[in-house]
Amino acid sequence: QVTLKESGPGMLQPSKTLSLTCSFSGFSLSTSGMVVSWIRQPSGKSLEWLAAIDWDGDKYYNPSLKSRLTVSKDTSNTQVFLKITSVDIADTATYYCARTVVTDYFDYWGQGVMVTVSS
Amino acid sequence: DIQMTQSPSFLSASVGDRVTINCKASQNINKYLDWYQQKHGEAPKLLIYNTNNLQTGIPSRFSGSGSGTDYTLTISSLQPEDVATYFCLQHSSRWTFGGGTKLELK
Numbered sequence A: 001q002v003t004l005k006e007s008g009p010g011m012l013q014p015s016k017t018l019s020l021t022c023s024f025s026g027f028s029l030s031t032s033g034m035v036v037s038w039i040r041q042p043s044g045k046s047l048e049w050l051a052a053i054d055w056d057g058d059k060y061y062n063p064s065l066k067s068r069l070t071v072s073k074d075t076s077n078t079q080v081f082l083k084i085t086s087v088d089i090a091d092t093a094t095y096y097c098a099r100t101v102v103t104d105y106f107d108y109w110g111q112g113v114m115v116t117v118s119s
Numbered sequence B: 001d002i003q004m005t006q007s008p009s010f011l012s013a014s015v016g017d018r019v020t021i022n023c024k025a026s027q028n029i030n031k032y033l034d035w036y037q038q039k040h041g042e043a044p045k046l047l048i049y050n051t052n053n054l055q056t057g058i059p060s061r062f063s064g065s066g067s068g069t070d071y072t073l074t075i076s077s078l079q080p081e082d083v084a085t086y087f088c089l090q091h092s093s094r095w096t097f098g099g100g101t102k103l104e105l106k
Helices: none
Strands: A003-007 A018-025 A034-041 A048-054 A059-061 A069-073 A079-084 A093-101 A106-109 A113-117 B004-007 B010-013 B019-025 B033-038 B045-049 B062-067 B070-075 B084-090 B101-105
Touching: A003 A093, A003 A106, A018 A034, A018 A093, A018 A113, A034 A079, A048 A069, A048 A079, A059 A069, A079 A093, A106 B045, B004 B084, B010 B019, B019 B033, B019 B084, B019 B101, B033 B062, B045 B062, B070 B084
Parallel strands: B010 B101
Antiparallel strands: A003 A018, A018 A079, A034 A048, A034 A093, A048 A059, A069 A079, A093 A106, A093 A113, B004 B019, B019 B070, B033 B045, B033 B084, B062 B070, B084 B101
8 A cells, every 4th residue: 555645844944945744655765766855735735756866866846946855765765855956935735746657647645734934 | 930829828717618728839740749747846747748648547537739839738527636727838849838827717
């Protein structure tokens, strides 16, 4: 059974760095073809793909946010991390991690973690 | 970057109605188009992948069609449990979502 779960700080101040963790089970990111992505959704708005990391350690970023994003994974291949630097109010959103096989559709999603940027 | 334009953004329909939602890509996406359903407070749920493939466990009243830049999600007979927001996703080049369609009961 594939499951993913996001965790994060809940709230942080503008200009700080947001650190998020995606913990997953039921698959290994060392398996060929596996990809884990980060996606966010401001309240009442659409979804925005942010970044992805694949089984080979290759990383992919949304060009509009690339300078602020860093995606990484742990050596056990059961966690993926996302850092967003210099956050502001516009980064307030629910952040999801999701799995794809190769660069396909997102078949499994986490429940999401809400992050509020506020002074 | 590929842009996805979804329409309508809001839709009101009655139980039993046939409902269609459209997505238009800014360039040919070669049928790499998926549809998701999102209910309030939940993560998106995959309905259809690669234009017309029904995900396991999804009712057959949901179907998808399209090619090139134009794609459609159809609900053949709207049920009360279908009230949700629907998103399209292209995965031809990285990933881009449509703006969403909020479906309500009339």
